[in-house]
Amino acid sequence: MNNRIDDVFAACRREKRKALILYLCAGDxxxxxxxxxxxxxxxxxxxxxxxxxxxxxxxxxxxxxQAASQxxxxxxxxxxxxxxxxxxxxxxxxxxxxxxxYFNVMLQYGLDKLAAESAAAGIHGWLTVDVPAExxxxxxxxxxxxxxxxxxxxAPTTPPERAKKLLQKAGGFVYYITVTGVTGxxxxxxxxxxxxxxxxxxxxxxxxxxxxxxxxxxMARAVAAHADGVVVGSAxxxxxxxxxxxxxxxxxxxxxxxxxxxxxxx
Numbered sequence: 001m002n003n004r005i006d007d008v009f010a011a012c013r014r015e016k017r018k019a020l021i022l023y024l025c026a027g028d029x030x031x032x033x034x035x036x037x038x039x040x041x042x043x044x045x046x047x048x049x050x051x052x053x054x055x056x057x058x059x060x061x062x063x064x065x066q067a068a069s070q071x072x073x074x075x076x077x078x079x080x081x082x083x084x085x086x087x088x089x090x091x092x093x094x095x096x097x098x099x100x101x102y103f104n105v106m107l108q109y110g111l112d113k114l115a116a117e118s119a120a121a122g123i124h125g126w127l128t129v130d131v132p133a134e135x136x137x138x139x140x141x142x143x144x145x146x147x148x149x150x151x152x153x154x155a156p157t158t159p160p161e162r163a164k165k166l167l168q169k170a171g172g173f174v175y176y177i178t179v180t181g182v183t184g185x186x187x188x189x190x191x192x193x194x195x196x197x198x199x200x201x202x203x204x205x206x207x208x209x210x211x212x213x214x215x216x217x218x219m220a221r222a223v224a225a226h227a228d229g230v231v232v233g234s235a236x237x238x239x240x241x242x243x244x245x246x247x248x249x250x251x252x253x254x255x256x257x258x259x260x261x262x263x264x265x266x
């Protein structure tokens with residue numbers, strides 16, 4: 001499978017740096033704002049962008065992303081509109097996109113239709129938050145058909161024997177959740193992070209990225225010492241939410257992205 005996500009991590013290895021993966025809630029505060037933000041963050045140093053699909057009950061997310069989802073829904077964001085936006089950006093965008101969604105939204109849209117439209121829109125992978133491996137049978141063949149990766153989530157509580165089983169079907173990269181609990185910025189890196197990441201790397205040849213809680217360039221650098229990539233979500237979403245205007249939010253988000261990218265190149 002030739003997938004741009006693989007190309008990103010290969011480039012990072014050649015350049016002896018770690019991948020910067022950013023999460024955005026698509027449609028917060030509007031789809032127009034997201035359409036301007038994606039290429040700006042890519043230019044500022046984002047290697048991969050997760051497009052969060054707003055959902056009314058985002059049970060894995062903390063208050064920052066919950067509020068962003070609600071704002072996006074109130075503004076009229078929909079999966080159809082998000083795909084149309086991605087398709088519009090696709091010809092000029094080199095940074096791969098991952099669709100980050102709860103399964104209810106995807107199922108309602110139609111899985112076969114969604115897989116085909118994802119590929120056409122420049123989406124390179126799906127991260128389905130609430131679909132366990134035992135129930136992924138109706139997803140995997142569609143992703144394989146359209147050369148999309150299924151990004152796997154692993155947690156600190158995942159036993160090694162289950163992790164080994166899950167990793168057999170993973171693609172692109174492994175997303176390691178650094179903490180138990182919901183998304184949200186934290187103040188420090190977990191003490192067992194290095195040990196847990198080393199354990200996962202012994203089980204797979206895929207790149208391993210770590211996220212949940214990374215809130216500063218210093219934290220990103222600390223996580224990157226043990227991971228192949230770092231995911232930053234809530235801290236970026238909060239910057240956008242706290243800005244007095246979408247334009248100000250874009251400027252602050254770009255500056256933050258540049259700081260994160262620089263930290264992963266040191």
